[in-house]
Amino acid sequence: MKMLKRFLHKKSIQFVISISFTVVMILGLLLMAVLLSNQYVSSMTKSISENNKRTVDQIDLNLSSYLRSMMRTSDSMYYHVIKNSDLKSGNINSQMDLLYETNRDDLASIAVFSDNGNVITAEPLSGLKPSANVKEQEWFKSAQAQIENLHFSTPHVENLFFAPDGSYQWVISLSRYVELTEDGSVHPGVLLVDMNFSRIEQICKNNSLNTAGFVYITDGSGEIIYHPKQSLIYSNLFHENNRADAKHDDGTFLETLDGQKRLVTVKTVGYTGWKIIAVEPFQDIDTLYSHFFIYAAFIAVCVMLVLVFINLFISSRIADPIEKLEGYMKKIEGGDFDQNIEVSGSYEIEHLGKAINSMVQRIRKLMKDIIEEQEAKRRSELNALQAQINPHFLYNTLDSVVWMTENGHYKEAECMVTSLAKFFRISLSKGKNIISVADELEHARNYLIIQSYRYADKVHYSIKAEPEVMNCATIKLIVQPLVENSICHGMEYMDDGKISISAYKKGDDLYIDVADNGPGMPQEQADSLLSGKLQDTTGNKGGSGIGIRNIQERIRLYFGEPYGLSIHSEPDVGTTARIHLPAKPLDDFKGKE
Amino acid sequence: MNRKKALVFLLLIGLLCTTFFVYSKLRWTAKAKSSEVYEISVVCRGKDMEDRASLKAGINQAADDLSAEVNYITLSKKNDAAQQISAMKREAGSGANAILIFPADSESIVEPVHQVAGKIPVVVLQPYVQGFSGICTVSCDEFKLGESLAQKIISDGNAGHSADFHIIYQAHQSNPQLIKGLAGVLGKPGVVISETELPDDRDRAYDTAKSILMQKGRGNVIALDSGSLETAGKVKSDLVQAGVAVPAKIYGAGRTDSVVSLLENNAVEAVGAEDEYSLGYLGVKMAIDGIHKKSTKSINVNYVIADKTNMYKPQNEYILFPFLNH
Numbered sequence: 001m002k003m004l005k006r007f008l009h010k011k012s013i014q015f016v017i018s019i020s021f022t023v024v025m026i027l028g029l030l031l032m033a034v035l036l037s038n039q040y041v042s043s044m045t046k047s048i049s050e051n052n053k054r055t056v057d058q059i060d061l062n063l064s065s066y067l068r069s070m071m072r073t074s075d076s077m078y079y080h081v082i083k084n085s086d087l088k089s090g091n092i093n094s095q096m097d098l099l100y101e102t103n104r105d106d107l108a109s110i111a112v113f114s115d116n117g118n119v120i121t122a123e124p125l126s127g128l129k130p131s132a133n134v135k136e137q138e139w140f141k142s143a144q145a146q147i148e149n150l151h152f153s154t155p156h157v158e159n160l161f162f163a164p165d166g167s168y169q170w171v172i173s174l175s176r177y178v179e180l181t182e183d184g185s186v187h188p189g190v191l192l193v194d195m196n197f198s199r200i201e202q203i204c205k206n207n208s209l210n211t212a213g214f215v216y217i218t219d220g221s222g223e224i225i226y227h228p229k230q231s232l233i234y235s236n237l238f239h240e241n242n243r244a245d246a247k248h249d250d251g252t253f254l255e256t257l258d259g260q261k262r263l264v265t266v267k268t269v270g271y272t273g274w275k276i277i278a279v280e281p282f283q284d285i286d287t288l289y290s291h292f293f294i295y296a297a298f299i300a301v302c303v304m305l306v307l308v309f310i311n312l313f314i315s316s317r318i319a320d321p322i323e324k325l326e327g328y329m330k331k332i333e334g335g336d337f338d339q340n341i342e343v344s345g346s347y348e349i350e351h352l353g354k355a356i357n358s359m360v361q362r363i364r365k366l367m368k369d370i371i372e373e374q375e376a377k378r379r380s381e382l383n384a385l386q387a388q389i390n391p392h393f394l395y396n397t398l399d400s401v402v403w404m405t406e407n408g409h410y411k412e413a414e415c416m417v418t419s420l421a422k423f424f425r426i427s428l429s430k431g432k433n434i435i436s437v438a439d440e441l442e443h444a445r446n447y448l449i450i451q452s453y454r455y456a457d458k459v460h461y462s463i464k465a466e467p468e469v470m471n472c473a474t475i476k477l478i479v480q481p482l483v484e485n486s487i488c489h490g491m492e493y494m495d496d497g498k499i500s501i502s503a504y505k506k507g508d509d510l511y512i513d514v515a516d517n518g519p520g521m522p523q524e525q526a527d528s529l530l531s532g533k534l535q536d537t538t539g540n541k542g543g544s545g546i547g548i549r550n551i552q553e554r555i556r557l558y559f560g561e562p563y564g565l566s567i568h569s570e571p572d573v574g575t576t577a578r579i580h581l582p583a584k585p586l587d588d589f590k591g592k593e
Numbered sequence: 594m595n596r597k598k599a600l601v602f603l604l605l606i607g608l609l610c611t612t613f614f615v616y617s618k619l620r621w622t623a624k625a626k627s628s629e630v631y632e633i634s635v636v637c638r639g640k641d642m643e644d645r646a647s648l649k650a651g652i653n654q655a656a657d658d659l660s661a662e663v664n665y666i667t668l669s670k671k672n673d674a675a676q677q678i679s680a681m682k683r684e685a686g687s688g689a690n691a692i693l694i695f696p697a698d699s700e701s702i703v704e705p706v707h708q709v710a711g712k713i714p715v716v717v718l719q720p721y722v723q724g725f726s727g728i729c730t731v732s733c734d735e736f737k738l739g740e741s742l743a744q745k746i747i748s749d750g751n752a753g754h755s756a757d758f759h760i761i762y763q764a765h766q767s768n769p770q771l772i773k774g775l776a777g778v779l780g781k782p783g784v785v786i787s788e789t790e791l792p793d794d795r796d797r798a799y800d801t802a803k804s805i806l807m808q809k810g811r812g813n814v815i816a817l818d819s820g821s822l823e824t825a826g827k828v829k830s831d832l833v834q835a836g837v838a839v840p841a842k843i844y845g846a847g848r849t850d851s852v853v854s855l856l857e858n859n860a861v862e863a864v865g866a867e868d869e870y871s872l873g874y875l876g877v878k879m880a881i882d883g884i885h886k887k888s889t890k891s892i893n894v895n896y897v898i899a900d901k902t903n904m905y906k907p908q909n910e911y912i913l914f915p916f917l918n919h
Binding site: 086131157230231235237291294306316 | 595599600602605606609610612613616620650651654658802850851853854857868870871875894895901905907909910911913914915916
């Protein structure tokens with residue numbers, strides 16, 4: 001079993017299916033063929049036996065009827081003629097003649113003999129041959145030996161009486177002991193009824209078996225009464241197993257004679273003890289069987305071939321689409337995602353093909369999305385990277401520092417340079433994109449310090465943060481551009497501009513609001529800024545160069561869709577830019593960049 | 594399943610069907626051959642086969658058993674070799690599968706038999722002449738039959754020191770081998786064995802037989818065939834009935850119902866009878882074996898020497914009283 005499993009393990013589906021079905025089919029066919037053949041053989045033998053039995057029964061019926069008729073003739077002769085007559089006074093010839101004439105087709109003669117072999121009377125009338133020795137005849141001796149019974153002899157030539165035409169007839173003698181009444185006294189005698197042998201021959205020939213089979217009759221000891229090849233048997237040209245067959249009880253059996261198998265059916269004829277024996281040479285049956293087996297073998301092989309053909313067809317219908325699918329998968333495995341999988345076959349395979357097709361397309365799309373996402377990220381990061389060192393802001397700030405230094409405002413200059421250093425340090429953050437909220441707010445603070453010097457206290461600001469959010473993670477350079485926006489688009493021309501930055505936590509979310517009391521804008525305009533319909537020019541005015549959309553993209557790139565930037569504005573009231581991030585500690589992002 | 598495989602399978606099935614078809618055809622042909630009926634012509638020696646009922650029964654039985662159709666060719670003139678030769682050649686040319694022939698008592702029949710045997714199987718039954726070597730013959734050993742009959746004559750006490758024997762036979766039916774067998778046993782110094790051919794005409798044959806039997810001092814009569822045996826027996830029976838003493842004993846070879854009756858009535862002392870049924874049966878069997886190209890060899894059939902005391906014994910009964918369809 002293990003070997004079989006190992007053998008089949010590496011084989012193709014088609015091979016496994018084909019071999020399995022073929023083996024099962026062949027075994028099934030063979031079993032069926034053997035069973036059917038056995039059934040056929042036994043049915044045929046039974047049918048032939050029954051046919052033989054029917055023939056033998058029919059012959060028995062006819063023969064018994066004939067023998068009974070002869071026995072009735074003998075009984076009639078004895079009980080109705082001889083017993084009722086006194087031979088001295090009465091003449092039994094006329095009654096005997098009547099009996100004879102009534103049965104002349106079946107009878108050769110009827111005769112009555114005295115105990116010492118003299119003819120009392122005989123019909124047809126004819127003289128006894130001088131050479132006839134009645135007392136030495138077997139039928140005479142049998143009748144005298146057993147006076148109760150009727151005796152049937154074996155066939156012999158009638159040799160007692162002269163035949164009118166000089167011919168000699170084969171007869172079977174039916175003899176019995178009789179009591180003859182003569183002149184009042186009873187004397188023993190013998191009644192002889194010679195039956196025409198040809199009648200028995202006719203009975204057997206009228207009910208013969210098929211061409212090769214035949215029926216013959218023996219007496220109880222196996223002596224042949226009738227045989228279709230009787231002359232040949234006497235001439236030793238034909239050999240029959242009569243003695244052995246006659247010993248069998250009634251029934252059917254197989255025997256071998258001279259190397260030939262024969263089916264023999266035996267039936268005993270009542271009263272006489274004769275045996276009717278039907279012989280069917282088995283060579284015809286064997287020929288029939290062999291022809292049947294050859295036909296069956298031919299048909300079995302044809303059916304097997306057809307079934308193997310169908311088997312291979314069906315298994316290929318199952319396996320070919322799977323193999324085709326496997327081919328496609330190999331190509332996909334090799335990186336070729338541009339396959340359009342077209343597989344036909346069963347519903348399941350087609351569905352599998354479609355599912356794989358859909359999966360491949362989805363993989364292709366996802367890969368494309370990832371690439372695009374990565375590209376967008378890289379672009380955003382590049383923009384942010386570029387913005388980290390904004391030359392305009394640097395120039396302006398350094399100019400301010402120079403002016404302050406030239407004008408003796410050394411402390412303000414020192415403060416400005418310090419804030420600028422801090423600003424750029426956090427901008428760079430050693431190349432990291434994710435920093436703490438504390439650092440991002442510090443970055444905005446330093447920007448505001450610088451801007452407040454530049455804009456001569458026109459800008460007032462406040463930065464508030466809940467302590468628990470200080471260590472949360474955020475993307476860098478998202479607050480400062482908003483502050484820059486507020487200053488550029490509102491505060492620049494105001495005297496009491498206020499910018500409030502607040503960082504707080506709501507649930508699992510982190511919010512950083514940058515609110516100003518600038519001129520504000522309609523909400524639609526604010527929405528358009530985020531959607532990109534309206535261009536954000538912040539980057540063009542000497543600021544950090546990072547636009548509102550960049551902030552939105554970067555937040556969504558890093559943290560996903562629900563997070564991002566929202567702007568709420570009301571004309572003449574002010575604008576609040578709200579950054580929405582997940583409240584995750586910075587430690588969660590360490591080592592991931 | 595590709596086209597190539599499908600083609601291979603179709604080819605295999607086609608091959609199988611063709612083999613099956615060829616087998617069926619061969620089987621049908623074999624069956625037709627086995628049920629083929631053979632045409633066999635029997636060229637007789639005389640005008641009919643009436644006195645050879647047993648022989649005819651044997652031929653007909655064999656024809657039934659072996660699927661043959663028998664055609665009897667009789668002659669307008671008894672023992673006419675020329676007619677027999679012509680009949681043989683005609684039958685061979687007319688499509689007979691084999692020929693059985695009871696050859697006439699003439700050397701001239703020998704060569705034509707060999708010629709016809711070169712084309713179709715020929716079986717010779719009861720030949721009176723020699724020269725049929727290489728041809729299948731079925732007959733009784735006439736020489737031994739003659740010897741056995743002679744022994745019977747001796748055992749009956751009818752072959753005394755000076756007993757003569759008169760051999761009679763029907764026209765053209767001398768049996769040299771039978772005569773040799775008889776003479777070999779009976780031919781002692783001083784014993785005269787003479788031969789007389791009876792005339793064809795029945796009445797003249799009767800008169801000839803009568804004249805032989807009436808001759809005083811004549812020894813015993815030995816008839817070589819059933820016809821002359823019947824004639825001689827009938828003559829003796831008539832003479833005895835007429836009160837004429839006929840001291841000559843009659844022996845002979847041949848069997849008819851009349852011969853058996855004469856045997857039973859003491860007109861004939863003993864007969865040597867061949868198993869004519871077997872003769873006819875084996876003749877047809879050998880002919881069919883010849884058609885099937887099986888090797889055939891000459892066969893001798895059985896005979897019995899029967900007299901009144903043993904004629905009804907079972908071993909003699911079946912030859913003297915053959916089973917014939919009534």
